[in-house]
Amino acid sequence: MLSSIIFYSLDRAIRSYRRMAQATIDRAGLDITIDQWLVLRVLLEHDDLTQHDIAERVFKDQASVARILALLTRRGLVSAVPLPHDGRRSQLRVTEEGHRILDAVQPIVLQNRALALAGVSEEELALLRPVLERIALNCTPTPGP
């Protein structure tokens, strides 16, 4: 039955893409992971988010985001300055070096997407998206009352 393997195909597609994408970034001599890049992108556009907010945007766990932020900070791609009005949080900003990496990765990501979607029409993509979102929704626990 089709449904019996659709999740396997899903898994395979996304993992193939991630492997390929990471490989192109590595080959370009850029020392950053896909996941770190994702978080860095979010920080570029919003510098006032909690780790939980960031996690929601990149669909990760707060714990994962905490570790990724620690790595980004350690590598000097993000600066963290304690916020005066909330002792728990820090002001996170993409550094100059962070901007350089973002700029260098951006065209690679675009190329990767194009490569991955070669031979896939816009119509097919248009059909794909609602199905994927339906699956995600079906699998998301309803936040009980």
Add this chain to the structure above:
Amino acid sequence: MLSSIIFYSLDRAIRSYRRMAQATIDRAGLDITIDQWLVLRVLLEHDDLTQHDIAERVFKDQASVARILALLTRRGLVSAVPLPHDGRRSQLRVTEEGHRILDAVQPIVLQNRALALAGVSEEELALLRPVLERIALNCTPTPGP
């Protein structure tokens, strides 16, 4: 643009599914992960595969398979008896306990798939699969000569 978020949707769909699936297995009191279950299933049907063969079937790395097999063996779901004709390998077999777990997990997995695909038609699935396989193929490095 659609293509700019399709991979995000893909990622979200498969992760949502995996979280939900693991949660149902945990709730049933079964001490096994999705990935361990996948490998166990393969062993049930083929007991003469190398780790590399298994890895291909479940689309994992050989190193991951090695660790999963070690866990399955440690938990008594798989037995490993050194092969006489090849000192590197072992004969891997699903134990009684392994069979019990497989039997217990099977209906849960079927339910999970149905739940995840609620509201998705067979036609949509039929459209989805070739696109996913196309993406996987596009992202797979051609084994050079």
Add this chain to the structure above:
DNA sequence: CGAAAGACTATGACATGTCATAGAAGTTGC
């Protein structure tokens, strides 16, 4: 035969996923 080449498994190192929780800091309600 014996050495080089290849196959197979195990493991180190690091990043991430997930759950759980500790510890610190803010908020609410009385």
Add this chain to the structure above:
DNA sequence: GCAACTTCTATGACATGTCATAGTCTTTCG
């Protein structure tokens, strides 16, 4: 203003993903 609750971050524990490589065993070939 204090206690209870909530929010936020950090981290421990364990599983997996990925790359690289060590160590063992097999096959090949000169």
